[in-house]
Amino acid sequence: MKRTLQKTLIYMILTVGALFILVPFIWMISTSLKPSNEVLIMPPKFIPSKLMWENYKIALEAAPFKTYFKNSIIVTVSVTLGEIITTILAAFAFSRVNFKGRDIIFTILIATMMVPGEVLTIPNFVTLSKLGWIDTYKALIIPWCASIYSIYLLKQHFMSIPDELYNAAKIDGCSDFKFLWTIMVPLAKPTIVTLIILKVISSWNSFFWPLIVTNSKEMRTLPLALSAFTNEFGTDYNVLMAATNIIVLPVIIFYTILQKHIISGVSKAGIKG
Amino acid sequence: MKKQLLALFLVLVLSISLVGCKSKPVDNNEIVDEVGEVKEDEILTEITESTEVVFWHAMSGSNEEALVNLADKFMDENPNIKINLQFQGNYRELFEKLMAAAKANQLPTMTQIYSNRLSWYVEKGLVENLNPYMENEKVGLSKEELADYPALFLDDGIWNGNQYAMPFNKSQMVLYYNVDMFEEAGVEVPKTWEEWKVAAEKLTKDTDGDGEPDIYGLVFANNISTDIAPWLKQAGGMTMSEETNELYFDTPETEEAIEFLNGLIQSKVARTAGEDKYANVPVSQGRAAMCVASTSAISTIEKSTLEGINIFAAPLPGHKTNDQLYYGTNVAVYNTGTPEEKLGAWLFSKFLSTPENTAYLAQETGYLPARYSAREIPEYKAYLESAPIKAVGLESFDIGFQGTRNIGGINALDVLGEELDLVFAGEKSVPDALKDAQERGTRALEEARKN
Numbered sequence: 001m002k003r004t005l006q007k008t009l010i011y012m013i014l015t016v017g018a019l020f021i022l023v024p025f026i027w028m029i030s031t032s033l034k035p036s037n038e039v040l041i042m043p044p045k046f047i048p049s050k051l052m053w054e055n056y057k058i059a060l061e062a063a064p065f066k067t068y069f070k071n072s073i074i075v076t077v078s079v080t081l082g083e084i085i086t087t088i089l090a091a092f093a094f095s096r097v098n099f100k101g102r103d104i105i106f107t108i109l110i111a112t113m114m115v116p117g118e119v120l121t122i123p124n125f126v127t128l129s130k131l132g133w134i135d136t137y138k139a140l141i142i143p144w145c146a147s148i149y150s151i152y153l154l155k156q157h158f159m160s161i162p163d164e165l166y167n168a169a170k171i172d173g174c175s176d177f178k179f180l181w182t183i184m185v186p187l188a189k190p191t192i193v194t195l196i197i198l199k200v201i202s203s204w205n206s207f208f209w210p211l212i213v214t215n216s217k218e219m220r221t222l223p224l225a226l227s228a229f230t231n232e233f234g235t236d237y238n239v240l241m242a243a244t245n246i247i248v249l250p251v252i253i254f255y256t257i258l259q260k261h262i263i264s265g266v267s268k269a270g271i272k273g
Numbered sequence: 274m275k276k277q278l279l280a281l282f283l284v285l286v287l288s289i290s291l292v293g294c295k296s297k298p299v300d301n302n303e304i305v306d307e308v309g310e311v312k313e314d315e316i317l318t319e320i321t322e323s324t325e326v327v328f329w330h331a332m333s334g335s336n337e338e339a340l341v342n343l344a345d346k347f348m349d350e351n352p353n354i355k356i357n358l359q360f361q362g363n364y365r366e367l368f369e370k371l372m373a374a375a376k377a378n379q380l381p382t383m384t385q386i387y388s389n390r391l392s393w394y395v396e397k398g399l400v401e402n403l404n405p406y407m408e409n410e411k412v413g414l415s416k417e418e419l420a421d422y423p424a425l426f427l428d429d430g431i432w433n434g435n436q437y438a439m440p441f442n443k444s445q446m447v448l449y450y451n452v453d454m455f456e457e458a459g460v461e462v463p464k465t466w467e468e469w470k471v472a473a474e475k476l477t478k479d480t481d482g483d484g485e486p487d488i489y490g491l492v493f494a495n496n497i498s499t500d501i502a503p504w505l506k507q508a509g510g511m512t513m514s515e516e517t518n519e520l521y522f523d524t525p526e527t528e529e530a531i532e533f534l535n536g537l538i539q540s541k542v543a544r545t546a547g548e549d550k551y552a553n554v555p556v557s558q559g560r561a562a563m564c565v566a567s568t569s570a571i572s573t574i575e576k577s578t579l580e581g582i583n584i585f586a587a588p589l590p591g592h593k594t595n596d597q598l599y600y601g602t603n604v605a606v607y608n609t610g611t612p613e614e615k616l617g618a619w620l621f622s623k624f625l626s627t628p629e630n631t632a633y634l635a636q637e638t639g640y641l642p643a644r645y646s647a648r649e650i651p652e653y654k655a656y657l658e659s660a661p662i663k664a665v666g667l668e669s670f671d672i673g674f675q676g677t678r679n680i681g682g683i684n685a686l687d688v689l690g691e692e693l694d695l696v697f698a699g700e701k702s703v704p705d706a707l708k709d710a711q712e713r714g715t716r717a718l719e720e721a722r723k724n
Contacts, residue, residue, distance in 0.1 A: 036576040037557070037576065037577050039577065041579070042558060062333075062334060121373065122372070122376050122377075125374075125377055126373075129374075129378075129379045134379065211366055212373060215327075217360075227362050228333040228360075229333070230363060231334070231569075234551050234554075234570060
C-alpha cells in the first residue's frame with residue numbers, strides 16, 4: 001500500500017514536471033497553426049478555430065531555408081569537431097604534460113573567461129575583416145573552434161583519472177598520444193558528450209555572431225531566418241512559431257537519437273545543459 | 274608561492290589590458306584619414322562601367338519584398354549599376370553592425386538609418402554630402418521636385434546646411450481608436466488634451482466591479498519616453514536642443530505634459546502596454562478603446578484585430594500647439610566608396626523617393642510616402658480610397674516634426690523613461706523625477722559623446 005502511494009506520488013510529480021516542459025512545445029505547435037488574430041487572445045486558446053497550415057508555407061517562403069539549413073549543419077558540425085579536438089588536446093596538455101609556465105598559461109586562459117563576449121564583438125569583427133574572412137565559412141567556424149570553458153571542464157575530468165594508469169601505460173611503452181586517445185578519451189566520454197551537446201545547441205542557435213560576420217543570404221544560418229517575422233511594431237508569432245518548429249526539428253531528432261548518451265553524459269559529468 | 278604571485282600579476286595585467294580594449298575603441302578619425310579627404314564638389318555624373326552598390330537595410334517580410342522589387346526595377350533602368358541588398362536584422366542589429374563595420378573600415382556603400390544614429394557618422398566625417406549630387410543639373414533634383422518633399426523629411430537629413438540623407442520609410446505617431454466603442458459611449462474623436470481625458474474616462478469600464486478596469490480608455494507604449502516629444506512640444510517645450518545639447522527635462526512645460534500623462538495613468542483610465550508588449554494589442558483584442566502607436570503598425574493591427582472590431586486612426590490630440598511626431602528612417606551614402614559607387618548610391622536614393630516609387634513602397638509596406646505628389650499616383654489613390662485609415666498619416670505633414678538627433682539623445686530619453694516608470698508606479702513625484710532625469714540624462718548625454 002505504502003509503495004503504491006509512493007509510486008503514485010512520484011508519477012504525479014513526474015507528470016507535472018513533464019507538463020511543465022511540454023506545455024511551451026505544445027503552445028509553440030498550437031500557435032504555429034493559429035490565425036493571426038487568435039495568437040494574443042485573452043484568455044488564451046490552445047486549439048485554433050481554424051488550422052492555418054499556410055503559416056508553414058509563409059515561413060518557408062520568407063527565407064531560403066535550404067541554404068540556411070546547409071550552412072547551419074556545416075557550421076555546427078565543423079565548430080563542434082574543431083572544439084572537441086582542441087579541447088581534448090589542450091586538456092591533456094594542461095593535465096598530464098609537464099611544461100614550463102603550464103599553470104600560468106592556464107590561469108591566464110581562465111582569466112579570459114571574465115571578459116564579456118559583447119566587449120569582444122567589435123575587436124573580433126575588425127580582426128576578421130582585416131583577414132578578409134567576412135562573409136565566409138572561416139568567420140563562422142574558426143573563432144569558435146576553441147573554448148576555455150570546455151578545456152577547463154575536461155582538464156578537471158582528466159585530472160581525476162589516476163596517475164597509476166598513466167604510469168602503467170608508459171611502462172608498457174604507450175606514447176602520450178596513444179594514451180590520450182585509447183585510455184583518456186574513452187574514460188572521459190560522459191564529459192565529452194556533454195561538451196558536444198552544449199556546443200551543438202549553442203552553435204545551432206547562435207544568432208548575433210552569424211549576423212555580424214555574414215552579409216549575403218548564401219552564408220547565413222537558420223536563426224537569422226527568424227528575425228524576418230519581427231518588426232518594431234509587432235511580431236507575427238504564428239509564422240515565427242512555424243519557422244521555429246522547422247528549425248528545432250533537427251535538434252529534437254539529434255536529442256532523440258543521442259538521448260541515452262546525453263542522459264548518461266549529463267548525469268556522470270554532473271553538468272546541466 | 275612565487276609562481277602563484279607571478280600568475281596573479283599576469284592575470285591583473287591581462288585584465289587591465291582587456292578593460293583597456295573596452296574603454297578605448299578604434300579611433301574613428303583614423304578611418305577618415307585612411308579614406309582621405311573627400312573633395313565634395315568633384316562628383317561623377319555618369320557610370321560607364323559595371324558598379325556594385327551595397328545597401329544595408331532592416332526591411333524584412335513584405336517590406337523586403339517591396340524593396341527587392343524596387344531594386345530590380347532600378348537595375349533594369351540602370352544596367353551598369355548592381356544594387357546588392359543586404360538584410361542586417363532589425364534596426365538595433367543593423368546599427369550595431371554598422372558601428373562594427375565603421376571601426377573596421379568596412380562600411381557598405383549606403384544604408385537605411387535613423388537620423389539619431391546617423392549623427393555620429395556625420396560628426397566622424399564618414400557620410401557623403403549629397404548637396405553636390407542634388408544640385409547637379411544632370412543627376413540632381415529640380416526645384417519643383419525638391420518642393421515636393423515635405424520639409425520635415427528633408428530637414429531630418431540635413432546637418433550644417435548639408436543634405437546627408439534622403440527620406441525613405443516614414444510613419445506618424447497617431448491615436449488608434451475602436452469606432453464602435455466610441456459610438457456606443459457617444460464620444461467624439463478627441464482633438465484636445467481635455468477632450469482626450471474626458472473620452473478616456475467615459476470609455477474605461479470596470480465590468481466586474483473589482484476596482485480594476487477591464488477595458489481601459491487608453492494605452493501607451495511601454496517605452497513612452499522614446500516618443501515623449503509630441504506632448505512636450507504641444508505643451509510649448511521640447512526634449513533637448515540640438516545646437517547646445519542641453520536637456521529640457523526639468524522645465525514647467527515638461528512638467529505640465531508629464532502631469533497630464535501621469536494623471537491619466539493614476540486615475541486608471543490609461544495604462545502602458547505592460548505584458549501586452551505593444552500598445553495596439555489590447556485595442557485589437559477589444560480590451561482598450563484607444564492607443565497611441567505608429568501608422569506603420571496598421572498592417573499588424575489589421576492582421577491581429579478580432580472579428581467585429583473596427584479600428585480607425587486620428588492625429589494626436591493637441592494642446593497649446595498641434596505638433597505631430599513623424600518618424601522613420603532615411604537612406605545615407607557613406608563616403609568610403611568609390612566615386613562610381615557613391616553616384617550609384619545617390620541615384621538609387623533618389624529613385625527610392627520618386628513619387629511613383631515612394632507611393633509603391635507605401636502601398637506595399639504601410640509606411641508613408643516621402644512626397645506630396647505620391648497621393649496623385651492612381652494606384653496609390655485607389656489604395657487610399659479602399660483603406661482610408663492609411664491616409665491619416667498624410668494629413669499632418671505641415672505640422673509634423675521628427676525626433677531628436679543628438680548623439681546620446683536616446684540614452685538621455687532612456688534615463689527619463691526610467692524616472693517616468695517610477696512616477697507611473699506612484700513611487701516618485703513628477704518634480705523629483707524630472708529633476709533627477711535632468712541630472713542623470715545630462716550625464717548620459719555627455720558619456721555618449723565621449724564614445
